[in-house]
Structures are given as C-alpha cells and as structure tokens.
Amino acid sequence: MKDFITIILFIIFIDITFHQCANPGRPTGGPKDTIPPTLIYANPVSGTTNFNSSEIELEFSEFITADKLKQQLIITPKTDINYKSIAKRNKLIIKLEGELEDSTTYNFNFADGVTDITENNPAINLSIAFSTGQYIDSLSIKGSVEQLLTKEPGKEFVVGLYPFSDSLDFFSENPMYFTTANDSGNYVINYIKKGVYKILAFNDDNSNFILDPETEAHGFLQDTIRLDSSTILPPIRTILQNVKPIKLINARPAGPYLEIKFNKTPDEYSITPDYLYHQVVGDKKDVLRVYKPDTINYGDSLQSIIYVKDSLNNEIKDTINYVFLQSNRKPSSFTxxxxxxxxxxxxxxxxxxxxxxxxxxxxxxxxxxxxxxxxxxxxxxxxxxxxxxxxxxxxxxxxxxxxxxxxxxxxxxxxxxxxxxxxxxxxxxxxxxxxxxxxxxxxxxxxxxxxxxxxxxxxxxxxxKPTKQSAGVLKLTVQTDETHFTIQLIDENGKVAYQKSNEKNITFNTIKPSNYTVRALIDDNKDGKWSYGNLLKNQEPEQIFLYRQETSIRENWVVELGITF
Incomplete structure (x- = not known):
C-alpha cells in the first residue's frame, strides 16, 4: 500500500511539472523587441486600378494589433463611408460599409495605427493606394506648418486641400485631401488629382475636419495652387484668430444696466449719446455694458447709435431702443x-x-x-x-x-x-x-x-533709483531695407516687454535682467500697424522676423546685438 501511494504522488508531481512547463505565456528577459511589423501581403497592392471590392486585406511579418486605427487611419480623398476593422494574429481586414466613388484614386495612410503585439512598435510608412478607375492620380505636395509669432513647428495640425471655387467655405466644408503635420511641422499629401486648390492648416481640436476659428489656430496660403505637377509649397503660418465678422446678437436690460452682446470681442466701438458711461465685460469680453446716467430716470425710453469694429476691420452700425430698469442687484466692489x-x-x-x-x-x-x-x-x-x-x-x-x-x-x-x-x-x-x-x-x-x-x-x-546693479542695457543695430517695422523684446513668458518702431540704431535702457527673444514685425503695407491677415479676405499675415538665439541681459551689462532682415 505504501508503495502504491508513493507511485501515485510521483505521477501527480510529473503531471504538474509538465503542465507548468507547457503553460503558454510571454517569455521574460532577453532583449527588447524594437523591430516593427512589415507588410508581406496586400490585397489590393499599391497601384491597383479598377478596384471594386469592399474589403482590404493586409498581412504582416508578426502578430499585430490595430486598437487605435480609427484615430490614426487617414483616407483621402475624404469619404463618409464607414468601415470595420478586424485584427487577428498577423492579419488586418478592413470592411467598407459603402461604395467608393468611381474613377477615384484613394490612399489609405495608416500612420501609427498598426503595431506589433509585444512592444507596440508601429509599422513604418504603411499606406495603400489604389484607383476605382483606369489610372492612379500621382501628384503630391509637401511643405511645413509653423506658428506665426514663435516660429515653432505646427505639429499635429491638419493640412487640408480644397477644390477651389468662388463659393468655398472653410467653416462648413471638409477638405478633399488632408494629412497631419508631424512633430517637425512637415507634411506630405500624395495621390492628388490634377486641379486647382486652396490649402488650409488648422489644429482640429474637435476632430471634425472643419475649421472653428474661435478656438482653432489656422493658417493658409494666399495664392491658389494650380496643380499639374508635384510641388513644394511655402511654409503655412498659423495663429489663433476669429475671422468671422462681428455681429450684434442682442441688447437687453441686465440688472440696472443695458448689456449689448456680440459674437466676438469688439476692437473699437462708440455709442451715443456721448454722456453714457460704458465698458466691455464678460469672460470673453464680448458684452458691452452701459450704465444709467444720473440725469436719466428708470423707465425712460432711450435711443442709442452704436458703431463697432473688430480686429479685422469688419464694421457694424446699429440703432438700439431701450430703457434702464430698477434692480436689487448690488454693484460689484470697486477695484x-x-x-x-x-x-x-x-x-x-x-x-x-x-x-x-x-x-x-x-x-x-x-x-x-x-x-x-x-x-x-x-x-x-x-x-x-x-x-x-x-x-x-x-x-x-x-x-x-x-x-x-x-x-x-x-x-x-x-x-x-x-x-x-x-x-x-x-x-x-x-x-x-x-x-x-x-x-x-x-x-x-x-x-x-x-x-x-x-x-x-x-x-x-x-x-x-536705477543703478548699474539693477538693470542692463541692450544696443541693437538693425540692417534692413524695410522702412516700417517694430522691434520687440519678448520675455520668458512670451509677453512683449519692450518695443520701438522704425529705428535702426536702438538702445533699450534699464532693462530688467532676464532672457529675451528679439522679434521684428514688418508693416508691409505701411499703414502704421502690423496685420494678422484675414482668411475671409484672402490676406496672409504680414511678415515676422524672429532672432532665434536668446539674448541674456544681466545686471550692469551692456549687450550689443546686430540683426538683419
């Protein structure tokens, strides 16, 4: 009996050991996998014409995942067709839920949407181009996006190409072709049809592929693009600017005040009669508050003419009829x-x-x-x-x-x-x-x-009293053929600390010790102010020169600097 029990225990031990050894799992230790998956089979292959299937199949050199494909896959020209994706082992199948346009070249750019299953290494330069017609559109454009005031790259900005027409509306239309600028601000759009286009770059915060100028910085090129060969375009300079024309939304009593609301911040305004006191209020500075004069009684009918201009010189003029009403609202404290x-x-x-x-x-x-x-x-x-x-x-x-x-x-x-x-x-x-x-x-x-x-x-x-120990001096020599410009010293918070206009030998005295960036705003049209441009009027911003090397101002130091633009 004792021998029998010993034999049984030995068999159990061998069985447990065998199953532990055979238990599948990710091996530990060893070098990290840095090799991305590579495409070994595709249907259709790039360059296919007369494609009429609703399914795209890709096979890779290793097991893959496509969890972020919806965020990463860029299909151009833009299409409203939905799709489902299935990633199983080393295969990816995309099932289209609709028909593609006839005689159209499509490009499926996967970006970082396909990665290996072990270390999430993305497949590099993965894209498939095919045509539903008899030939492949092969034109391309490339360029860069930069932030206007800082010259920093416009990374992750959507760059859209729109067929040109007199009725083109960037606020309601999707681009036909688009891509996303990389971390260096560079972009490439391939497989474009010959034609005439406008180009727009914007940081698409709400991911709807439509520009919202209130919240999304944008930039464009003034000239239309007549594309009959592949080309390299000038940099697109972007800035946050609400280009929609200013509009009066309503005018009504609010407590003891009259409040006039606009769709954006007024840049200039006037209101009659002249004896009225008024100011712009609100989180967005888009409300004009008018105070009741001491000479006017509550309930008296009044009429005012209001003139408003926004920062892009869009103007409105309106007549308002109103009364001031008594209110129990306490005035805010005075500061x-x-x-x-x-x-x-x-x-x-x-x-x-x-x-x-x-x-x-x-x-x-x-x-x-x-x-x-x-x-x-x-x-x-x-x-x-x-x-x-x-x-x-x-x-x-x-x-x-x-x-x-x-x-x-x-x-x-x-x-x-x-x-x-x-x-x-x-x-x-x-x-x-x-x-x-x-x-x-x-x-x-x-x-x-x-x-x-x-x-x-x-x-x-x-x-x-300023002393040599409490401030520094910057002597700046400007070499330029421009006659109308403003030289600015930008502090470490990105704010304008000092500025002078139209001088070529400049001395900034008693400068607070810190690091500064020198920037020049060029008044190209010589109207006395630098312009941000206007998308609706197809006017690009005026030029900016940025001296990229920081200038350090120290106590009791005189710094001499020369810039050329």
Whole structure:
C-alpha cells in the first residue's frame, strides 16, 4: 500500500511539472523587441486600378494589433463611408460599409495605427493606394506648418486641400485631401488629382475636419495652387484668430444696466449719446455694458447709435431702443490694479492703472511720494484716459537725483510739510531723514470715484533709483531695407516687454535682467500697424522676423546685438 501511494504522488508531481512547463505565456528577459511589423501581403497592392471590392486585406511579418486605427487611419480623398476593422494574429481586414466613388484614386495612410503585439512598435510608412478607375492620380505636395509669432513647428495640425471655387467655405466644408503635420511641422499629401486648390492648416481640436476659428489656430496660403505637377509649397503660418465678422446678437436690460452682446470681442466701438458711461465685460469680453446716467430716470425710453469694429476691420452700425430698469442687484466692489509692480525713478516714467468700472471723477491731489511719516512730496503726473475711462496712463517727469538729493541734504525742520513737485526738477528744501529712504508712490484713498459712486482705496508702488546693479542695457543695430517695422523684446513668458518702431540704431535702457527673444514685425503695407491677415479676405499675415538665439541681459551689462532682415 505504501508503495502504491508513493507511485501515485510521483505521477501527480510529473503531471504538474509538465503542465507548468507547457503553460503558454510571454517569455521574460532577453532583449527588447524594437523591430516593427512589415507588410508581406496586400490585397489590393499599391497601384491597383479598377478596384471594386469592399474589403482590404493586409498581412504582416508578426502578430499585430490595430486598437487605435480609427484615430490614426487617414483616407483621402475624404469619404463618409464607414468601415470595420478586424485584427487577428498577423492579419488586418478592413470592411467598407459603402461604395467608393468611381474613377477615384484613394490612399489609405495608416500612420501609427498598426503595431506589433509585444512592444507596440508601429509599422513604418504603411499606406495603400489604389484607383476605382483606369489610372492612379500621382501628384503630391509637401511643405511645413509653423506658428506665426514663435516660429515653432505646427505639429499635429491638419493640412487640408480644397477644390477651389468662388463659393468655398472653410467653416462648413471638409477638405478633399488632408494629412497631419508631424512633430517637425512637415507634411506630405500624395495621390492628388490634377486641379486647382486652396490649402488650409488648422489644429482640429474637435476632430471634425472643419475649421472653428474661435478656438482653432489656422493658417493658409494666399495664392491658389494650380496643380499639374508635384510641388513644394511655402511654409503655412498659423495663429489663433476669429475671422468671422462681428455681429450684434442682442441688447437687453441686465440688472440696472443695458448689456449689448456680440459674437466676438469688439476692437473699437462708440455709442451715443456721448454722456453714457460704458465698458466691455464678460469672460470673453464680448458684452458691452452701459450704465444709467444720473440725469436719466428708470423707465425712460432711450435711443442709442452704436458703431463697432473688430480686429479685422469688419464694421457694424446699429440703432438700439431701450430703457434702464430698477434692480436689487448690488454693484460689484470697486477695484483697480497697477500694471507695474515697481517703478524706477527716471527722467520719464510711466505707469498704467486699470479699473473694473468706468471712472467719473479723479483727484490729482491724491498723488505723492512718501518715505515715512516725516516725508511726503506731492507729485503731478500727466494723465491720459482711454475712451471709456477704465484705463489711465500716467507719466511722471522728474529729475532722478533731485528727490534723493533733496531728501538727504535737507535738515529736519517741519516734518509735516508737504512740498510740491511739478514737471520741473525739484529745487526746494524737503524734510529729510536717513539716507537711502524706502520711497513709495502713494495714490491715496478717494483718488478716484466710479460711475457707481464707489471711492478707491489707497495703493502704494515701491520706488527705486536705477543703478548699474539693477538693470542692463541692450544696443541693437538693425540692417534692413524695410522702412516700417517694430522691434520687440519678448520675455520668458512670451509677453512683449519692450518695443520701438522704425529705428535702426536702438538702445533699450534699464532693462530688467532676464532672457529675451528679439522679434521684428514688418508693416508691409505701411499703414502704421502690423496685420494678422484675414482668411475671409484672402490676406496672409504680414511678415515676422524672429532672432532665434536668446539674448541674456544681466545686471550692469551692456549687450550689443546686430540683426538683419
């Protein structure tokens, strides 16, 4: 009996060992598979004519998967025919659920849609071209897409080719031929029929193959493409720009206000009567808010004429009849901000104040320089309001040394005295304190009153005397035949930090130490402003030159740079 049990246990052990060894699975260890699958059979093969089947079969050198085929497969010309795909072992079958157009060359570009099953290595340059007619269309175009303002490649932008006609509408039509730009911004479209086309590139965020100019950057080539041979096209420069003409959507009371809504942000506007206060509000800055004047009663019938222009010079003019209604809505709190975080005391200095409501009155006596409780100096800046009294630009002209010199040399006398500083240098005695005072520009409480009778709170802006240790200098020599241009210094956040126009020997003084990129905007049509172009008017953007190498500005350094364009 004991021998019998021993034999049984031995048999069980052998059976378990055998099954473990025979259990299929992915082997571990060894070198990583880096070899992509290759196509070893296709029906139809590339170049096939008179194709009339509804099924495409591909066979590869190894097991494959096509999980992302729907996102990756590009069929041109664009077709509305749906399809199903079946990937089994090393075969891929595509079943078309409709009939292809007669006498048409189709190209199935699989991009990275077919990969091996082990390491997801994509099949390289996998495409099949065939014709339902007697010959293959063989023309091609190639080129690149770049972002207009940064010159960065327009990777993953859809590049579409559209048959040209006078009624072509990029906002409702799909391209006939299309592809996607690679990571370098380069693109190629093959197997194109001879004809006349327009080309458009856009970042198709919603994947519908139709341009949405509100949210999708785009670019185009102004000239039509007369394609009778394969060609290389100029770069397509893209920018986010809503080119749809501005439209008035509605005008109606909203609380105590009249609010006029547009389909996009107005670039310029005016409204009558002139005594009305107004401003653009809303997350998209597409609503014009009008405030009730004190001289008008609630319920009075009013009429206004409004003129609006967008950034592309599209214009509208309309007449609005309305009334102001009483409301329990509480006004929003009154705030304002100073664009600058610190102010250098130089011969000519500017600051910009931005208010969240229109201002109906201001008090110039509320501006002064203060060091401590013993020193206060009134200042009178030149001021300039924007058209709706929501932005105020102030210019201070003073002698940089006069403030500090007067402070340091004057003996303490009347510590409560407030002297006066006009646009001329200081020449009077001022109460003094310790050297190197911590000066501030004070805008005192009540300096501004809003259209809703709010009064402003006090604000302080630190003042400092520029020193060689706190700033740098850039001397720029421009070599160009252009006569109308703007040179910009772009900071590390992509914002315009400094700029000058139409000068070929430029000195930027007291530059904040940082890294900058030099950019030139070319005013090709010499109208005094650089143009973004207009797809609807078939106008490409004006030229931009970008000096790609960053310029480093350091404290107490003078950097000399030459650019040519």
């Amino acid at each position: 304002y901000s100073i664009k600058e975080s610190k102010l250098f005391i130089t011969d000519s200095n500017r600051i910009s104040l931005k208010f969240n409501k229109p201002i109906k009155s201001s008090d110039s006596s509320k501006f002064y320089i203060q060091a401590d409780s013993t020193f206060s100096l009134q200042v009178f800046p030149k001021s300039k309001w924007n058209h709706n009294f929501t932005t105020l630009d102030l210019q201070f002209k003073w002698s940089p040394d006069s403030i500090f010199a007067a402070y340091e040399k004057t003996l303490p006398r009347d510590t409560t005295a407030i002297d006066s500083l006009s646009n001329d240098p200081i020449n009077q005695s001022i109460s003094a304190g310790p050297k190197q005072p911590a000066l501030k520009l004070i805008i005192d409480k009540g300096g501004f009153v809003s259209v809703e009778n709010d009064t402003s709170a006090q604000k302080a802006l630190p003042l400092s």
